[in-house]
């Protein structure tokens with residue numbers, strides 16, 4: 001199976017004038033083409049730090065991260081990020097927010113808007129192109145965040161707690177839609193790496209769950225989730241798998 005991402009003995013220590021804080025302690029794993037991988041762990045264990053390094057927004061103190069064999073050093077093509085806080089610019093419309101990354105790439109306006117429209121439609125925001133973020137619900141704002149990431153046509157979509165700011169009903173709808181997007185063969189997204197606090201969410205979505213220890217984080221387990229899809233959170237086996245992950249953490 002093709003390896004997309006390789007995280008190789010990564011350490012991260014934050015150093016400032018008064019202290020040094022080791023957050024990640026020798027993290028290694030790979031993500032294959034086609035996999036949906038969730039990263040879970042206690043608060044402050046360095047999950048967001050790891051994700052930021054994967055997409056090139058930060059650098060390991062030691063160790064290396066490779067994307068298709070090329071070392072990640074700065075933001076790379078083929079990867080895009082969706083943030084918990086949506087990260088929308090309030091003074092821009094949906095269309096303008098979605099085209100931001102394409103603008104940074106220097107694409108002409110017409111082309112930007114054609115690509116953006118495709119993904120605005122894919123996430124169900126057709127008709128909201130001229131709306132401003134303040135006019136949107138939380139779920140719609142995150143749809144904008146997802147559409148913006150998709151315009152980068154990533155193979156690996158990285159997501160940092162993308163549903164945790166949403167109400168339960170909206171979050172579940174978006175989880176199911178995200179799985180549809182991941183399985184949609186017309187889209188470039190092949191694999192997903194998602195950080196989450198929710199063990200149930202991870203078991204619902206992932207092929208594999210990587211469990212981190214408390215800080216400085218090591219990998220406690222890399223658990224394959226073999227449940228058939230679509231998964232049902234009310235199933236007995238679902239509860240058993242969820243309990244197994246909880247027991248690793250608590």
Ligand SMILES: Nc1ncnc2c1ncn2[C@@H]1O[C@H](COP(=O)(O)OP(=O)(O)OP(=O)(O)O)[C@@H](O)[C@H]1O
Nearest residue numbers: 014015021023041042043044045046047048049050
């Ligand atoms: N730029 C930074 N400078 C110094 N310390 C930082 C920086 N970014 C994060 N940290 C610290 O590193 C630790 C890990 O943070 P991180 O956000 O990666 O954890 P997390 O597992 O994603 O947490 P949570 O689940 O609460 O979101 C925290 O103690 C945080 O305060």
